[in-house]
Amino acid sequence: MTSPTRPDVRAAAPEAWTFFRQWLKNPLGIAALSPSGRQLTRQMISELPHGTRRVIELGGGTGVFTRAMLAHGIAPRDLLVLELNEALYQHLRAHFPDVRVECGDARELKAIAQRDGYLEGGPADAIISGLGLLSMSRQTQAEILQAAFSALKPDGRLIQFTYGPKSPVPRDLLDELDLSVRRGGFAWWNVPPASVYVYTRNRSRAVQAVKVATKKS
Secondary structure (H helix, E strand, O other), X not given: OOOOOOOOOOOOHHHHHHHHHHHHHOOXXXXXXXXXXXXXXXXXXXXXXXXXXXXXXXXXXXXXXHHHHHHHOOOHHHEEEEEOOHHHHHHHHHHOOOOEEEEOOHHHHHHHHHHHOHHHHOOEEEEEEOOOHHHOOHHHHHXXXXXXXXXXXXXXXXXXXXXXXXXXXXXXXXXHHOEEEEEEEEEOOOOOOEEEEEEEXXXXXXXXXXXXXXXXX
């Protein structure tokens, strides 16, 4: 007999406590009370494009998505993790010594990736984001999205989760940046429940980005 469905097993106690302490210090800067659960993690990873090799993670936290991407087959050298919180950054550096982990603001992503040397291997296929876009101003959202897509391939995608009932990025901002969005999975058993959204360039903008990249090469 199949056992009843139940919520995800939460992160290991030390990681959950590390995360919770940082939330207590800065509840507006940390998107959740605890790290993401297994169901949400699976749904985020499932949205990676087929054949993905290079990934950037925004808001690495305690490394739940980082660990999942490594297990998915992303090589440490092809993974760049950005974390603004100093304590969580140190946690990531200690637990993932072979991964490129940088402490910095997502709005400065391209400059950080260039300084790190990550972009020497080419733009990323995808960006996975654990940032709390829902609580950010429109201007901050715009700056983060612009920075993210400047580090992505023309057909690359930004994979974002949110605790709200709809996309955390308003439609008028997506139109302004010429981006499209579709809803992915919904993680019922995450705490709290979360939706996954996938952002891409509109087709016309993607074609233009390809032309620009071709001229530079």
